[in-house]
Amino acid sequence: MSDNSKRSNRKGKGLATETNPLLLSSNLNLVKEQHRNVNPYLSTNNQSPNSSYRKVHERYRKGLKFFQKGEISAKYELERKVKADEEARQQEEDERKRIKEEEEQEILKVKVANGELPDFSTGENKYLKDLTNIPTVEWWDKPYLDDRLEIFDKYRVPCREGDNTDEEEEEDEDFDENMKPSIRYVLHPIPIKVDEVVPVSKVYLTKTEIKKARRNRRKIEREELETKIKLGVLPKPAPKVKLANMMSVYENNQNITDPTSWEKTVRNQVEERKRKHEDMNLQRHEEAMKLKKSKMQEVSNVDNTKGNNFCKVYWFKSMxxxxxxxxxxxxxxxxxxxxxxxxxxxxxxGLIVSSGDEKSIKFFDKLITRRIKWDESYKDKIQDKEITIEGNNAIKLWEGNMNNDKFRRFFMKVCENADQFKKTLEEFDCEYLYSMFYNH
Structure with missing residues (x-):
């Protein structure tokens, strides 16, 4: 019995599929020659439906599909229009709801003013009860009243002789008119409103986290810009031509036939980019200075009479x-x-007089009293020698709040003598500091 017949008699072993005749051959060159010069993308219909190239053949048989020019742009334009209409309808709906809520609030205010509804702002809703649940007579009064809700005779206090009943009746009438209690609700003290909003502490990022967040944000913005350019929503930016790449950026005859004029064009483009860059930097600088000036103006406009103007005076031996x-x-x-x-x-x-807000004055005080080493030696560049100033120090003479001052800015001045020193203090209404300076 041959080997093939033995294999056919075996049952239940392996798949019931015949072995490829190529695999039965031990000649590898034969297998290689049979598959030479075979292009899978040019397969024919003669191949079996189980061929590995069927998907490729089907793809090329159906043909390639391309978007028409402006198709994507029109699609996105339509989506933007639909979104704009949706936002407009939503705004109109929100406006109608707002007007309706305002009208309802006005009606509620009128009812609260007329006493028809409780005032939620003062907490009246917490003490107001349903009128139907209020009994006609309280339980503590029932033992003293009959069925007609009149006081029993035994509980009535008879009038004594000599009592002026007319005056008492007048007083009772006045009491009923002026001290008539309310049957709707009992007026309680207005509860103190507590701010339920808990301030959330700020989360400060490290330098590395700030750089990473900036890098990721710029990456997302750059990818969005590239996507819009690919879809045709935004025009493609002009290439950045420089003298180093002027011959390879544009493939035209101008840079070959007339390189001088092409170089001039490239230089003009470089100058234009540089001018735009400088204008942008100047604009950012002006905006930053304007913001800084407005902040300084706000600080200077603070009312000094409210205790926001702190002042400290220091005496120093030498500077x-x-x-x-x-x-x-x-x-x-x-x-x-x-x-x-x-x-x-x-x-x-001399003297140092500093005036400003609390935070700045506190920082300046640490500078004078801690950071500066007053007795540190230094080198005189003119005489080229080391100068020691042992015993030099600075002492705080006075600190407090100033209601008004004539200081405009911080400046330094060297006075020739004590008279000029005193005159400078008088210019700013600080002549009283001279006695502190002189007596120290």
Whole structure:
């Protein structure tokens, strides 16, 4: 019995599929030659329906489909129009609801004013009861009343002789008119309104998180712009031509036949881009300065009579160190302080008067009392030698609130003598500080 007959007699082993005759051949060159120069994309209908190239053949038989010019743009334009109409209808519906709610609120206000409804703002709804549930007589009065709701005779107090009943009746009538209780609700004290909105603390990101968020945001914006350009919603931007790539960006005859004029055109484009870039930077700078100026104006317009103007006065022995002068002058201007720093001579004593908001004054106070090393030696660049100022220090003389001041900005001044020093204080109505300076 042959091998093929043995294999055919076996049942229940493997699939009932005949082996491909190519696999029965041990000649690999024969298999390779049979599949040479075969293109799967040019398959014919003679192949069996189980061919691996059937899907490719079906795709090419149906043909390729392309969008017509402007088809995508028209589709998106229609979607935008439908969305705009939907938003307009929604706005009209919201406006009608708002007008209806306002009318209902006006009707409720009138009813509350007339006493027909409780006032929810004062909490009357918490104490108002249904009139149908109010009994005719309270339980504590029932033992003293009969069926006709009249007081029993035994509980009546007879009038004594000599009593002026007319005056009592008049008083009772006045009492009934002026002290008539309300049967609708009992007036309770207005409850204190508590702010139920709990302020949410801000979440501050680290430098790395800020950079990552900015990078992701810019990536999304860039992808949206690229998608709109691909769909034809936005025009394609002009290529950025430079002298380095001027010969390869555009493939035309101008850069070959007349390279001089083409170079001039490219240089003009470069200058135009540079001009737009500078104009954009200038515009951003102007907007930032305008915002900063408006904030400074708001700070300067704060009423100083409400205790928002804090002032501190310091005495110092010497300010010959240029580093100290630079720190005081720079911080005074950056913190938007008002006041001055004046001294007698270049190495003489002086006063520092600082005025501003609480936060700025607190920062400036730490600068004067902690950060600055007053007794630190420095190098004189003119004489080229090391100068030591041992024992130099600064002391706080006074602090408090100032209702009014004449300070416009923070400045530094060197006075020639004590008379000029005192005259400078008098210009700002601070002559009383001279006695503190002199007695120190």
């Amino acid at each position: 010959s160190n240029p580093k100290i002068r630079f720190k005081i002058n720079t911080n005074g201007k950056q913190l938007d302080l008002k006041g001055f720093c004046i001294r007698i001579g270049n190495e003489g004593p």
